[in-house]
Amino acid sequence: MTTVLAPVEGAAVGLAAVPDPVFSAGMVGPGTAIDPLRGRVGRRCEAVAPISGKIMKLHPHAYVIVGDDGRGVLVHLGIDTVQLKGKGFHLLAAEGDRVSAGQPVVAWDPAAIEAGGRSPVCPVVALDAPAESVTGITEGAVQVGQELFRWE
Template identity: 45%
Template structure:
């Protein structure tokens, strides 16, 4: 593993528009206690109905290779030492066919901002689940991440969220 000083800082961008939430406020102890790593979460905005949208597009938060692709979550590996998890909602694994449409496959190379999937936060909420989306830096220590935004801030898709050094 490269030391933090030996690697470049990489920006992690918001995979969707919404309101930033502290990871500690995610209603799941695995995320809230940072068991899988530090990060932030986003409470998603509804789809833009003025454009006829019924689903929210989720984009890659960083460049890399898709190492895990599920309808409700993706993991992108930036290099041997760093990977980012985007999890759509809490306890959403069983809602795959109803709420999510995947546009990428495992092994695929992606660039930051590239569409990965589309989903319906409203479908998740109607199933009685939280639609909050943790964005987690796997294999990271707390001091590896520098938040660029604060809980309560509104972010747009593709806006800088974290700097991973």
């Protein structure tokens, strides 16, 4: 079993609440989403590794960490944020790095994403997982590093 932790603080809202049909329909994989806590524009917060493992993909707006068991978890910081071409994101790790669960990976500003007309909602997805393998999905307020779901 893999325990997936919340990469950001906010409210766990479920994938159905993601304003993107690919995520909301579960096409990327099962999991949940977090509506991140927003401070004032200009206040960065850190998105952390949801599991321990190796950063296999790292874009300013999204990252995939693969654990020693071969399971990959995607964290996507906001919707349509790829269009920002990295503006507003600061990498705190590098692709290929080994990270521990809870280790900062990217600093970003959810309030600035929202102010720019995009949703800051963060899907957290178990890649290549059958829907029934994800259990114990947390709902409501979550802190960084709190259990978000289990991947059986």
